Amino acid sequence: MTTIELDEYGAAVTVLLPDDVGRVLAASRIVEAAPDPYRPGGWRLRAGGKVGAVALRAPGHSPVTLRIAPKVPVARLFFLIGYAADPRVHRDGEVSVAEREEVLPALAQGFERSLERALRQGVLQGYRYTEEAAPVVRGRIREAEQVKRHHGRAFPVEVAYDDYGTDIMENRLLRAATERLLALPRVPDGVRRRLRHHRGRLLDAQPLTRGIRDLPQWRASRLNLRYQPALRLAETVLRGSSMEHADGRVSVDGYLIDTHKIFEDFVCVALREALAEHGGRSALQARGVHLDEAEAVRMRPDLVWYGNHGDPRAVADAKYKAEKPEGFPEADLYQMLAYCTALGLSDGHLVYARGYGPSATHRVRHAGIRIHQHALALDRSPAELLSSIASIARSMVGGAGTA
Incomplete structure (x- = not known):
């Protein structure tokens, strides 16, 4: 080999x-x-x-x-994943991967431990809305579908009902992530054995369709609070690139896994949490931002901070690595200039991982716009990382203004 x-x-x-x-x-x-x-x-x-x-x-x-x-060290990488998933639980010990030096074994171990905690009080149950053709009447008859599909026949009956049990989206996601990890090499034997045990408890949940591009949505609530750390890690597992190829x-x-996405998710969530102390609200992947007056060109800044009256006050974009395509060497700066112009802001903020992007401030000629480039040192402790994010948030608040 x-x-x-x-x-x-x-x-x-x-x-x-x-x-x-x-x-x-x-x-x-x-x-x-x-x-x-x-x-x-x-x-x-x-x-x-x-x-x-x-x-x-x-x-x-x-x-x-x-x-x-x-x-960065694997333990720090999983701090970024864990914090982006749930800022309320951001200690290294929540994922407990410090003893692992490779990404996949660490991810499998962290997910297994989160899953064990989620299932400790039993498998979550809930209501799932179901539409099906059944041999007996249950719930509400879907009359339009009955006529369209069965042309006057009495059976089967098109019905819709709420079914209470363990076949809910949360358990489907956990089962899918468990099965994804079990299918991969280099998962430690002890972790693999415990994952098989957890999968046995989740078998009543239907498997997700292979090849789906978008993960099914679940809604955080008081009822699934103990599931949430495991669900966030399950999404990380399922969104990773599982390489299966045969020609x-x-x-x-x-x-x-894509470190760009991990970094960008962490920065956006951490900035949102830090800006919450200053009032207003933050929108991640902000909608409703257009470059032109006809609103034909849509833009999606990573984070827009709005004031108490709903007016945009600051904008930020997370960039793991400076983007310099051939023939367009300062793409990140041009993108941020467009955001500031469209939002009517005098300051924009780019956040890079240190070593992949510089720290600098650029004043745009004839525009009255400043673009700040911040460099975040990912090899620092979690407390130092969050302190750096808080400093960036303060600079965004201090420079908030219109162009």
């Missing part, structure tokens, strides 16, 4: 790979992959913003395992 170790956004390395494996890596965009012109059979690999592990198998060749380590020659199996 060949094992390749890469670092997130690290230097490119050249490794000997079967051409089929190299081409699959390049096509799947797991990493940047291209043949090395100076080394026959060599492929230059460079990791981007996805971290985790995948295994590739080609006929006639030994398996290749590719591991991509995050820039007849090369099979790919593994799991990757």
Whole structure:
């Protein structure tokens, strides 16, 4: 077996790979992959913003395992995930992954512990609205559907009713995340054994349809409070890139998570919490923002802070890594300028991970607009990270004003 170790956004390395494996890596965009012109059979690999592990198998060749380590410690990565999921529970101990050095084992362990706590008082039950064709009348008869589908026949009967039991969306999500992890390699044996036990308790919940693009929605309430940390982690598990590929020659199996999304979710939620102390309200992925007067060009800033009278007071965008596409080198600044112009604000705020973006303030000529670039050091302790976020929030409040 060949094992390749890469670092997130690290230097490119050249490794000997079967051409089929190299081409699959390049096509799947797991990493940047291209043949090395100076080394026959060599492929230059460079990791981007996805971290985790995948295994590739080609006929006639030994398996290749590719591991991509995050820039920040795994425990800190899971603090970011945990805080974005539920700011009320943001201690490292809630996810308890400090002893794990790889992403997937840590994620599986953290989810299993959250799931065990969620199920400790029993499997949650609730009402689920159901529409079906049944042999007996139950609940309300759907008369229009009965006529349209059965053309005057008495049975089956199209009915709608509320069913009380464990087949509710919360349990469906937990079951789906459990089964996703059980299907992946590198989940520790002890964690895998406990996940199988939890899955047995959730079997009355229907499995989610494979290949769905958007996760089913659930609503946080007092009734599912003990489930919420596990549900947030379940969404993280299900939104990760589960690599399953087979083209007849090369099979790919593994799991990757996007550090860009983790960082951006953390920054937005943490800023929202910090700004709450200053009044007003914060909108994440703000709607109703348009670039033009005809409202034909919609924009979705990561966070807009509104005053007590509903007027926009500040805008922020989280960028894990500075965006510099060829021919458009300062895309982030142009985007923030558009946000400030459309919202009528004199200040805009870009938040980067330190090392991937600079700290600076830019005054835009003839516009009266300042764009602030903040750099967040992710290797700091949770308390220091939240203190830095609070400082950014204060600068947003202090600079709030119209252009």
